Amino acid sequence: MLKVISFGEALIDMLSNRISDSQGAVDQPSDTESFTKYPGGAPANVAAAVAKLGGNSYFAGKVGADMFGDFLVQSLEDLNVQTDYLVQTQEAKTALAFVSLDSTGERSFEFYRGPSADLLFRPDDFKPDWFQGPGIFHFCSNTLTEPGILEATHAGVEIARSAGWLVSFDANLRANLWPQGADPYESVWHCVQQADLVKLSAEELDFLCRGQDEPEVIGRILAGRAVLVLVTDGGKPLRYFTAEGAGTIAPKTVTMVDSTAAGDAFVGGLLFRLSQLDITGARLGELAQDTRQLEGVLSFASACGAHAVTRAGAFTSLPALTDISGEH
Known part of the structure; x- marks a missing residue:
């Protein structure tokens, strides 16, 4: 099973007890609003998802040397995520995200992040021995927002690529x-062009299109390094694209409680399966040519995402292998 490093932000999701409608009105406005802390941050969620399924999962990033940072370290370790590459710093506090849900389980975020500890990771915080042997390196766009963390992200991708690792970008x-x-x-496009595996939401694909047709933009992505492009759209079918063709995977119908970790559970399930199959960057093309096996991997990942939306929180909603194995 391949080593999986998820790089980026680990933060605290402060989940509101109020439910709002699509116009922002709350169900019981006279009640006192309270927030419950959950571990979160997309790359941290992915690391937790891989680990909970039984994968060889590492998280790389920075959190504060504070009560929230301690909570995140412990939460990751409780799920068997390796935290050797997670640094606690006195230079800044751990980031917070206040999360509100509407009646359908869709969420909105208000971030308290800058300056925060996760933005202080630098290129020399990556160590070459992290990338010994084959593996998978996963990252997102939230480490592109400021010059220092942007430089670190590019450095991590370059080290991973030089080591022959599969590079995954959500x-x-x-x-x-x-x-x-x-x-x-431009920053997002640059990372799209550096990755072997690209995952976008339908809204993010529309963002990249900027007046171009979707097929033209998908073709542009596949003309670069990317071997597999995935486009998610909530409860609608997952679309996948390779140089060999395209297809869809219909998700399981579930009652949504909280969509916070849906995409991260999907990505975690995907990376776990790829690590099980020893799919390196060099072997991803083989998988892309095997439609049956590829769709099996994507169906498993889709089931992980569907499971996550039926429960509140991020880490707390992630499936174990026994939650999914009965369906696959």
Whole structure:
């Protein structure tokens, strides 16, 4: 089973007890609002998802040397995520994200992040011995928002590529994390072109299109390094694209409670299966040509995402292998 390193932000999701409608009105406005802390951050969620399924999972990043950082370290270790590459720093506090849900389980975020500890990871925090042997390196776009962490992200990708690792990129675009007036377009496109595996939501694909047709943009992605492009759209069918063709995977119908970790559970399930199959960057093309095996991997990942939305929180909603194995 391959080693999987998820790099980026680990933060605290402060989940509100109130349910709002699509206009922002709450169900019981006279009640006192309270927030419950959950471990979160997309790459940390992915690391937890891989580990909970039984994978060889590592998380790389920085958190504060504070009560929230301690909570995150312990939460990751409780799920058997290796935290050797997770640094606690006195220079900044752990980031917070206040999360509100509507009546369908869709969430909205308000971030308290800058400056925060996760933004202080630097290129020399990566160590070459992390990348000994084959493996998978996964990252998102939230480490592109400031120059220092952007440089570190590019360094991590380059080290992973040089070591022959499979590089996985989930755009996971959060516009409210970027400086006012900043345009993430070029930075996100650069990372899309550096990855072997690219995962986008339908909204993120639309963001990348900017007036171009979807097939043209998918073709542009596949003309670069990417071997597999995945486009998720909530409860609608997953779409996948390779140089050999395209297809869809219909998700399981479930009652959604909280969508916070849906995409991360999907990615975690995907990376876990790829690690089980020893799919390195060099072997991803073989998988892309085997439609039956590829769709089996994607169906497993889709089931992981479907399981996650039926429970509240991020880490707390992630499936164990026994939760999914009966279906696959």
